[in-house]
Each structure stands twice: as C-alpha cells, then as structure tokens.
Amino acid sequence: xxxxxxxxxxxxxxxxxxxxxxxxxxxxxxxxxxxxxxxxxxxxxxxxxxxxxxxxxxxxxxxxxxxxxxxxxxxxxxxxxxxxxxxxxxxxxxxxxxxxxxxxxxxxxxxxxxxxxxxxxxxxxxxxxxxxxxxxxxxxxxxxxxxxxxxxxxxxxxxxxxxxxxxxxxxxxxxxxxxxxxxxxxxxxxxxxxxxxxxxxxxxxxxxxxxxxxxxxxxxxxxxxxxxxxxxxxxxxxxxxxxxxxxxxxxxxxxxxxxxxxxxxxxx
Numbered sequence: 711x712x713x714x715x716x717x718x719x720x721x722x723x724x725x726x727x728x729x730x731x732x733x734x735x736x737x738x739x740x741x742x743x744x745x746x747x748x749x750x751x752x753x754x755x756x757x758x759x760x761x762x763x764x765x766x767x768x769x770x771x772x773x774x775x776x777x778x779x780x781x782x783x784x785x786x787x788x789x790x791x792x793x794x795x796x797x798x799x800x801x802x803x804x805x806x807x808x809x810x811x812x813x814x815x816x817x818x819x820x821x822x823x824x825x826x827x828x829x830x831x832x833x834x835x836x837x838x839x840x841x842x843x844x845x846x847x848x849x850x851x852x853x854x855x856x857x858x859x860x861x862x863x864x865x866x867x868x869x870x871x872x873x874x875x876x877x878x879x880x881x882x883x884x885x886x887x888x889x890x891x892x893x894x895x896x897x898x899x900x901x902x903x904x905x906x907x908x909x910x911x912x913x914x915x916x917x918x919x920x921x922x923x924x925x926x927x928x929x930x931x932x933x934x935x936x937x938x939x940x941x942x943x944x945x946x947x948x949x950x951x952x953x954x955x956x957x958x959x960x961x962x963x964x965x966x967x968x969x970x971x972x973x974x975x976x977x978x
Contacts, residue, residue, distance in 0.1 A: 740785030
C-alpha cells in the first residue's frame with residue numbers, strides 16, 4: 711500500500727482556505743498513485759486556533775467531511791481526513807455513535823475508495839501543556855483497528871505518541887501500521903523524532919507520523935513528517951515546509967520482522 715502523508719501548511723482559523731488546500735493535495739496524491747492519503751491533526755482550523763474550535767465544529771456527517779468522502783470516491787483513493795473538530799451533539803443527531811455527553815472531540819475519520827466512512831478515532835490523550843485542548847475537548851474511548859488494502863491499520867493522534875500502552879492495545883488487535891495525524895510544535899523536535907521511531911521499534915510495526923506546518927501567534931508546528939518501518943528505519947521524511955511524503959507499507963514485511971525478531975512473543 712502506497713501512503714501519501716500530506717504535511718499541509720495550515721493557517722489558523724482559515725477553515726475554508728485550509729480545506730481547499732487539503733482537497734487539492736488529496737487530488738494530487740491520488741493522481742500520483744497513492745492508495746491512502748493522510749492529513750494532519752486539525753488541518754482545517756489549526757490546532758492553536760482555540761477560539762475558532764466551536765465555530766469550526768461540525769457533525770462527522772457534515773458538509774466539510776462530505777467533501778473529503780467525495781474526493782476519496784472521485785480519486786479512487788482512501789483518505790484519512792486528518793483530524794477535525796467534531797460537534798458530538800450534531801454527530802449524535804445524525805445517528806453516529808459518540809462518547810457519552812455533549813461537547814467537542816478531536817476526531818480522525820477514514821474514508822475508503824467508495825467514500826464510505828470506515829473508521830472514526832477520537833483522540834484519547836488531550837494535551838494540556840500550554841494548550842486549551844483539555845478545556846475544550848472530550849476524550850475518546852475506543853481504539854479501532856481495521857483492515858484496509860490488505861493492511862491491518864490503526865490511528866492515534868499527536869500527544870498519544872507519548873503513551874505506549876495505547877499502541878500495545880492496537881498490537882493486540884493485530885495492527886501492522888499506525889497513522890498518527892499530528893500538530894506537533896517547536897521546540898520538541900527531538901521528542902517528535904524519537905517517539906515515532908520508538909513506537910515503530912517496540913511494536914514491530916509501521917508508523918506514519920504526519921505533522922502540519924505553519925505558525926500560530928507564537929506557536930509553530932515543526933513539520934518533519936516521517937514514515938518508519940518495523941525496524942524503526944526512516945523510509946521517507948520531510949523538513950519543516952509543506953510537502954507530501956510517500957512510502958510503501960508491506961504487511962509481509964511486518965510478518966517477516968516479527969518472525970525474525972519475536973520480541974512481542976517474549977512479553978511477560
């Protein structure tokens with residue numbers, strides 16, 4: 711499976727412009743032969759545009775995500791629409807299963823080649839350090855894993871990288887590749903590089919860590935999107951500017967590495 715990780719340049723609060731840019735990048739990646747396109751965390755509103763969260767929030771069946779479903783179908787490509795601000799009440803009204811209570815969630819949505827919603831992941835670990843996410847969002851409860859294009863696939867989001875037990879839960883469900891849409895800021899560049907690689911090494915799985923690019927009133931995303939193989943080897947990476955990073959994910963490679971180095975069988 712060929713993954714295209716879109717390191718999008720995100721403008722805080724400029725939802726319409728960010729969405730147009732993301733749709734165009736999805737089309738470009740599809741035309742270039744990608745099987746799966748992955749966008750960053752809160753690519754539509756911008757992570758640090760906290761005051762715009764409520765204004766940007768929609769149901770997962772709303773008009774904005776419907777455009778990405780249509781882009782997936784039109785381009786014959788799977789699309790992880792990064793994460794968006796979900797209005798849980800609106801989603802519930804549209805018949806979508808949501809966590810208990812109302813409010814907003816940081817939700818990743820994966821559409822298949824037919825534009826069908828295949829996976830919804832709501833960020834579990836909300837970031838509170840110099841952030842308002844914990845004040846404005848409701849944490850998710852589930853860690854879904856699906857089969858897509860012959861690959862057992864899971865999703866986490868940004869700060870989740872610091873919590874290895876969540877990745878172990880996915881490994882128990884047979885995950886072979888984890889997508890990590892993120893809005894990782896400066897100055898913690900070495901944390902970003904180390905944690906993504908560590909999650910790949912310890913779980914003997916691919917990790918596609920997809921970051922954004924852009925500045926938000928004193929905060930800036932560090933970019934450096936990267937895809938790591940089950941040994942933790944960097945298959946492809948970017949700098950801090952907008953870019954699309956592509957890599958091949960092979961489930962047979964996961965099986966062979968786990969057979970050669972059976973660390974997961976040695977857990978106690």
